[in-house]
Amino acid sequence: MDLFEYLNNIVDFFKNPIWGYLIRGIIFLLILIWLSFVYWTYRDAKLRNTSAIFWAIVVFVLNYLGLILYLILRPPEYIDDVLERELEIRRMDQLLNEKVERCPACGKPVSKDFLICPYCRKKLKNSCINCDKPLQLDWKVCPYCKTTQ
Ligand SMILES: [Zn+2]
Ligand SMILES: [Zn+2]
Structure with a gap:
């Protein structure tokens, strides 16, 4: 097996349609986690009687960063x-x-x-x-x- 054949094999390996499905699956999962972050923040903020819609939007826009921000700034107690x-x-x-x-x-x-x-x-x-x-x-x-x- 020469080098050219070897490289060809690698290219063939990544041409496999399973990669496309896998990436789409991962993206779908990430979106699911992201939306559940937004939902969780909304519910938690509501229980703490702080502006739920505002924090939901912050987490929706900033994702992880928004969530960390919320966890730092949220009121310490449930209402x-x-x-x-x-x-x-x-x-x-x-x-x-x-x-x-x-x-x-x-x-x-x-x-x-x-x-x-x-x-x-x-x-x-x-x-x-x-x-x-x-x-x-x-x-x-x-x-x-x-x-x-
Ligand atoms: Zn008496
Ligand atoms: Zn007295």
């Missing part, structure tokens, strides 16, 4: 997580407000069933003469045992 955390904080606040009252004299937190403020000794509640439950100072009858005070 649902933020909302959930705020809700949780509000729920805790409510719970605290329900359990804790403030002393009308000194403003310090006192429990609902305290009879006297432990900080300034102000009388906060009367105890029922019959069942000892804490009663508001102006209540005329105990709501728990119906005893008149």
Whole structure:
């Protein structure tokens, strides 16, 4: 086999139509990956409540570069997580407000069933003469045992 024949073989090898299919397949795959990048960015940006269309276009135009840019610049949290955390904080606040009252004299937190403020000794509640439950100072009858005070 001389050199000419050898080169001819190589040329024949690349003339094979399978190369065309292979290249078309790879291009198709790359386009698929590229479009899924765009879709993923759109969805992720929407979840983070940032401009989804804008970032989708950036990734569509810049491809990998756009994706890297988005990953660097995107907001760190999902909007649902933020909302959930705020809700949780509000729920805790409510719970605290329900359990804790403030002393009308000194403003310090006192429990609902305290009879006297432990900080300034102000009388906060009367105890029922019959069942000892804490009663508001102006209540005329105990709501728990119906005893008149
Ligand atoms: Zn007090
Ligand atoms: Zn009572």
